[in-house]
Amino acid sequence: MNGVGELDEAAALPAYAGLSVAQVTVVASSAAAAAARAVLEAADALGFDTESRPTFTRGQVSSGPHLVQLATDSHCFLYQVDHLHALDALGDLEALLASPQLVKAGFGLGDDLRRLTSKCGIACAGTVDLAQRLRTGRNAVGVKSAVADLLGQQLQKSKKVATTNWASRVLSERQILYAANDAHAALRVYRAWMARGAPER
Template identity: 30%
Template sequence: MIVRRTITKDDISNMPKATFEGKIITICTDKDAERAVEFLSQYPVVGIDSETRPSFVKGQIHKVSLLQIATGGHCFLFRLNLMGFPKALIRLLENPDIVKVGLSLKDDFMALRRRAPFKEQSCIELQEFVKPFGIQDKSLQKIYAILFGYKISKSQRLSNWEAETLSPSQQQYAATDAWTCLQIYNLLQELHKTGNYEKEEVVEPEIEEKE
């Protein structure tokens, strides 16, 4: 496998769309959060992402609306705007035995701390994790396209994440983002283990010598 250094938006536009085909479960109560975390705790690695209601007014900042956590076949959507930050989720984020994989996690955690204090443990930042493989792009969409040849839709990014009910499109978007983080991590771990990849060669431009 040749791992590209970077990819263009034009390249991505022609790719088929990535879709999470597992089970999506929306969590709105502390009781359901306890059950969800109990289920997630069976897994050594999970994908994680968050969504915040966009603000179109200068100076207005909303708290994180949604925290999504995915395994290979399930994604739980924790609606923080409806139930606050349940203790079960904090336990999961602080659990050193469960690896949490995401992108721009520093920003996500900073925003989440506006809801409750916690000290995350065992986290993998994909922007750093991809560097040894020669990948220079920083966005989830580009990293996933480089490795899998599929594009992640961003059509729901600026939708209302505090809506009374999340639409099927919103749920699919949120679940796919968390799931793709996990997919990227798993593939890179496999490539590292097998060595079955090559970094894209950098072709230096020829410089004509002056006579």
């Protein structure tokens, strides 16, 4: 989408029908990671995203990702990376991300994948970067425009929430919903894209 008319058209769309807080699990223990893996491995595809605490000083290097989101059609699991790392409990998350058989669909995954490798030593496989797969010409596609184009809905993304502290031990309800629905929206867009006959890989 581009131009004022298209922006107005997007604003008139119904709100994205995403997940509720009750449909989100924050994973911060070994037991929770094992339980989440059992659910996620049974899916044919997942929505995938990460969040990192923002940097505000020029030249400062991000210590993220601090949160990894993996969503099914009806639930999202938010992995608190720093807390799981301290417990030596990243094995279940690594198994999911490294599986080439399990599709992980997201937007703009380049930085996410690099940071997961440098911070956690996780080499992701089976990823589908929808920003590139849906691009037209030189322009990569963002999740908001993809949700509007393929789902006919408006995904609201608060910049205020996006720049909060994702490394916090306790996440706010707004953080939980923001993170979960970013991943959930990616999965829904992926399914709509596949339904149009797009190649899976």
